[in-house]
Amino acid sequence: MDVKTVCLGMLTEGEASGYDLKKAFESSFGHCFAAGYGSIYPALASLAESGCVDCEEIAQDGKPDRKVYRITDKGWDMLLAELANPAPSHKVRSEFLAQMAFAHLMTPEQVQTVLDSRIEDADRNLKFIDEFENSCDCDWPAGVRFTLGFGRTMLHAMKTYVEENRHMFDDATTTTKKAAAR
Amino acid sequence: MDVKTVCLGMLTEGEASGYDLKKAFESSFGHCFAAGYGSIYPALASLAESGCVDCEEIAQDGKPDRKVYRITDKGWDMLLAELANPAPSHKVRSEFLAQMAFAHLMTPEQVQTVLDSRIEDADRNLKFIDEFENSCDCDWPAGVRFTLGFGRTMLHAMKTYVEENRHMFDDATTTTKKAAAR
DNA sequence: GACTTTATATATCGGACTGATAGTATGCAT
DNA sequence: ATGCATACTATCAGTCCGATATATAAAGTC
Known part of the structure; x- marks a missing residue:
């Protein structure tokens, strides 16, 4: 594929x-x-x-x-x-998550900016899916409707997770690690 | 990145x-x-x-x-x-979704097999994350915990979506499209 | 004792994909 | 008149992916 x-x-x-x-x-x-x-x-x-x-x-x-x-x-x-491939792949390549794994090397401001931009991106894509779905009178085949719903579900889950877990980076100890590690 | x-x-x-x-x-x-x-x-x-x-x-x-x-x-x-990149990317490349978009060209059995394998893959990855999280006494930095939770949330959302929406392919009309289109 | 798998460790190669760039023309807005 | 969007083609350097090759030791299995 x-x-x-x-x-x-x-x-x-x-x-x-x-x-x-x-x-x-x-x-x-x-x-x-x-x-x-x-x-x-x-x-x-x-x-x-x-x-x-x-x-x-x-x-x-x-x-x-x-x-x-x-x-x-x-x-x-x-x-x-x-x-006929019975097990097609589903791959994620996330510079976002890779960057977050090193959040302790970033300033709190940088971290929050990145989280904001991820939420914005999710919103943009959600809006895009909605517009695409409503753009056409004809109805799409079941498969396409499935993929659109899939996309919406995943984007929504992503947005919610980021919003509900961004407090994980509030901890003040993360701020100083950068200098300490060096 | x-x-x-x-x-x-x-x-x-x-x-x-x-x-x-x-x-x-x-x-x-x-x-x-x-x-x-x-x-x-x-x-x-x-x-x-x-x-x-x-x-x-x-x-x-x-x-x-x-x-x-x-x-x-x-x-x-x-x-x-x-x-310092304020907007790192988060990309999906899904042969799975691409294939599902053409589900009307597949047999119902093929479609169900693909959905099953996707759920299995999600379970495998969920298990993997759990094992990784419990494998180590030391606690990971906040960023790593964030990415693990992110992965778990997304995999769970994916699995649930597939389970709750696989009925979209039950419709008998999809079966005959393959021959008709040709 | 023979055999296979797993782990440690390196590295390359063809094919595929990405992102940027380039060219050329129409039409529309400022 | 100058810039910007749309329509249409195409290439190129850099990067990445998956498979493959090579070599040895330990550990399990028949």
């Missing part, structure tokens, strides 16, 4: 350009599986080379050619094979 | 080898910031080259030399500068 596979999955909804896919990554997948142009364009090129997608170049005057991709039968086979 | 910085942070607790750091990544940071040898050894080499750590090679008969790293003043400066 890499960027290539997710692109294939998106193409089952209809043909699309790299630019379209980027927008889809930002909206529906933003909270759980990000990808930038640096991943998407090479992925599409590789899929085209291996015959999993067809590419049609549509000339446009002024703008660069629009390259529209369409999934092939081979692409379907590949996608369904990937979806 | 990359692997290099976290290595520096760990070295503030005392000198260590790459092997020691790997163990630390697995235990205290496993749930939020993973790193393998392929990241750790190059990170240490780079830190040594830029003078952020000193390296002492200790010969051992039979076993390969043990290379012990120690943080330098320059390393401290670098670390404290990194810890």
